[in-house]
Amino acid sequence: MRKHLAIELDGRFPDARYASVATYDAHRSSFTGLDGTPSALTDHQLLPDRGSGNPYRQPVRPGGKFTVTVTDTPAGRPNVLPLAAAGTPEGAEGTAVYRIYLPHGTFRLPKVTFVQGGHRVRVGTCADALSSAAPAVGAPSGTTSSAGEGTPPPPAFSRSGGAGLYPNPDNAYPGTGFDAPPAGQVLVVRGKAAQVRYWSVCDNLWWGPGEVVANPLPGGGVDPGCRADFDTRLSPAGTYTYAVGTEEQRAAVERVPGVTFLPLSSAAPTARHLLILPNMVAAPGFAEAIQRVPVGSGAAHTEEVMGAYYPKAGYCGLDVLAGSGPEGCLGS
Structure with missing residues (x-):
């Protein structure tokens, strides 16, 4: 990540059961920004652009526009996500994730624009597969181990x-x-x-x-x-x-x-x-x-x-x- 960088995500509300936008740190985990801003916005929390409506907040048709800004100075503004947690070194990696659950029909991925020093640069988007070196899922406490012969003990959630x-x-x-x-x-x-x-x-x-x-x-x-x-x-x-x-x-x-x-x-x-x-x-x-x-x-x-x-x-x-x-x- 680079300080004083803002990332604008220009999206449209999907016709879907659920949608959200979230940012993650270099460890692929959620975090809070310098002022305590959480690193996720759920569909109903998004304010629509002027002239549009949010179908998760009022009975309007999907397709309305919204803009989310990812920045290191959220300052409690709406539709803003933190760029990095406190103490993040210059050049550290971060990730923004746009989630949609159970969409109906087609939907559009947000357009991405980098803003820095008064310059705006539209960037292409891509879908990177999760590295095979990803950390293993931690075993939930209360799980059972192999019991060998016979019926294993019942698992507990x-x-x-x-x-x-x-x-x-x-x-x-x-x-x-x-x-x-x-x-x-x-x-x-x-x-x-x-x-x-x-x-x-x-x-x-x-x-x-x-x-x-x-x-x-x-x-x-x-x-x-x-x-x-x-x-x-x-x-x-x-x-x-x-x-x-x-x-x-x-x-x-x-x-x-x-x-x-x-x-x-x-x-x-x-x-x-x-x-x-x-x-x-x-x-x-x-x-x-x-x-x-x-x-x-x-x-x-x-x-x-x-x-x-x-x-x-x-x-x-x-x-x-x-x-x-x-x-x-x-x-x-």
């Missing part, structure tokens, strides 16, 4: 912060590592759907940056190991049940009423996996939100805060799940 992996400040999630189910079993996860803008569940490989499972499907296509809220079966009481298993178990799981299948990696089905349940933008007054759990909390405190919304998990025979349903695996 806790809150991890995701530091070093461009964490989204609007997102929080319970997560746990788990061993692959023994032959003939699946991992059953059950909880109550959170009162948030968006939630989902994702199955990831444990090693490296925790890449999301992506299995090739017969006839082409890929099934990612994620299920969004609208792809999840819910009971009348708002309870979800996932069964994590192999591709060979998919058809049997999908026949069980009220259960949503989540795949293990077909390339490494016996490897250790990481399960996370992202919860984004909690409703005001939602006391059991994962956002209210301090980062780094263990499973016991996470469950204490989340109450009925805490996801419980256990290994279960596929025949038991098919014959007795989720209640036969985890109880009522």
